[in-house]
Amino acid sequence: MNVQFKKGVLDLCVLSLLSRKARYGYEIVQEISGAIEISEGTVYPLLRRLKNEGHLETYLQESTSGPPRKYYHLTESGRALHARLREEWFLFVGQVNRFLRDEMNEPPGENRG
Amino acid sequence: MEKSEFLERLSARLKDLPDDEVQEIIGDYEEHFAAGVEAGRTETAIAAALGDPDEIGKQLCAASHLKTAEQTGSFAALCRAALATFGLGLFNFCIALVPIVVAASIIFAIFVTGVSLALGGGVALGRHGRALPGAARHDCDHALRDPACEDRDGRRAHRRRTAGDSREHLPGTFLCTGDGTLLQDEPLYGQEGISQRTMILRRPEPHNRPGMERPAPCTPARSVSRQR
Numbered sequence: 001m002n003v004q005f006k007k008g009v010l011d012l013c014v015l016s017l018l019s020r021k022a023r024y025g026y027e028i029v030q031e032i033s034g035a036i037e038i039s040e041g042t043v044y045p046l047l048r049r050l051k052n053e054g055h056l057e058t059y060l061q062e063s064t065s066g067p068p069r070k071y072y073h074l075t076e077s078g079r080a081l082h083a084r085l086r087e088e089w090f091l092f093v094g095q096v097n098r099f100l101r102d103e104m105n106e107p108p109g110e111n112r113g
Numbered sequence: 114m115e116k117s118e119f120l121e122r123l124s125a126r127l128k129d130l131p132d133d134e135v136q137e138i139i140g141d142y143e144e145h146f147a148a149g150v151e152a153g154r155t156e157t158a159i160a161a162a163l164g165d166p167d168e169i170g171k172q173l174c175a176a177s178h179l180k181t182a183e184q185t186g187s188f189a190a191l192c193r194a195a196l197a198t199f200g201l202g203l204f205n206f207c208i209a210l211v212p213i214v215v216a217a218s219i220i221f222a223i224f225v226t227g228v229s230l231a232l233g234g235g236v237a238l239g240r241h242g243r244a245l246p247g248a249a250r251h252d253c254d255h256a257l258r259d260p261a262c263e264d265r266d267g268r269r270a271h272r273r274r275t276a277g278d279s280r281e282h283l284p285g286t287f288l289c290t291g292d293g294t295l296l297q298d299e300p301l302y303g304q305e306g307i308s309q310r311t312m313i314l315r316r317p318e319p320h321n322r323p324g325m326e327r328p329a330p331c332t333p334a335r336s337v338s339r340q341r
Contacts, residue, residue: 025141026148039164044141045172052180066147070140 006036010046012089015074015082018056022073047072055081116146116156119166126170129193130177138173171197182216186223191216 010032017023017031029043050056055078060068074082120139127135142163149159163169178194181187195213 024144024148026145026152029145033162039162039168040145041142041163041166041169042172044138044145045169045176047141048138048173049176052176066151067144069144069148 006038009089010036010038010043011050012082012085014043014046014050015055015078015085018072018074019079019082022059022071024061024069024071026069028072050078054078114157114160116143116160119160119163123166123170126167127173129174134177179212179216183212186216186220188220191220 013032013036014028017028023031025044025047028047029040032038032043033040047056051058051072055075056072057075058070058072061071062068120142123142124135124139127138130138145163146156146159150156175194175197178190178197182190182194191213194216
């Protein structure tokens, strides 16, 4: 898929994932890379940025096996950002879909209007 | 690539970052490897899926420098951020351009304000928010003694100063407009006296000084007000 498409929606996907429950890094990476083809390593810089901007917070929690894991969860500002980006996304996709449908309905070679 | 090679190449890219930040980043990827191995993947497979550690390092560097530039307002930090972002390729640079330009314009605005205040132009605005022409630094060291130098409450300029101020009796350099209107009724001591102030100047009333080309400095001082 187009790299530029992915960059734009990665934030939204991470926020959406964390809006359901807190998750640790590896889990987030697996969920995202299961849905979108990305270099898994790029998720961590994104998590750091969202954390620096105050949209995420982290806490450590013991795991059943191995060292404690860093869990990420949304802050109030993260929830607000998620709601805003989600709305923008649906609006945007709706507009693009309408545009593409118009194109399909248009008989080729003719110019309407 | 093994885990150790991945982490080494990544930390080599992060050498400009603060130690605690590097440790946190490396810790995140170590945790990722541990969780992956636990899930039954090999280190090599995990490293391959993570992607190029050099690319990841560049991204993290650019983000960190940009954060520092925004927090400190330092021009050097901003340059580092711009350079680091250039390393990501043009597309990324364009994305980062917006915060860089915002940070740059804030720094530039602070710089320009500082310079113009230092040069004594001040932020001279008329009562209706218009800029007054001819605002310039004007020596008028008699202002403390000049009975005309009163503030708008009718107090003389020198009475505003607190007793015990060791600078009280020093001759002052006052900030005036070209037509002699006092912009600030306290003497300027180097740049510190003006750097943090925005001065709002009332326009001289038309009947005050008709036809004066170069009036005596600092009169009438009734037309002075100031906002801290």
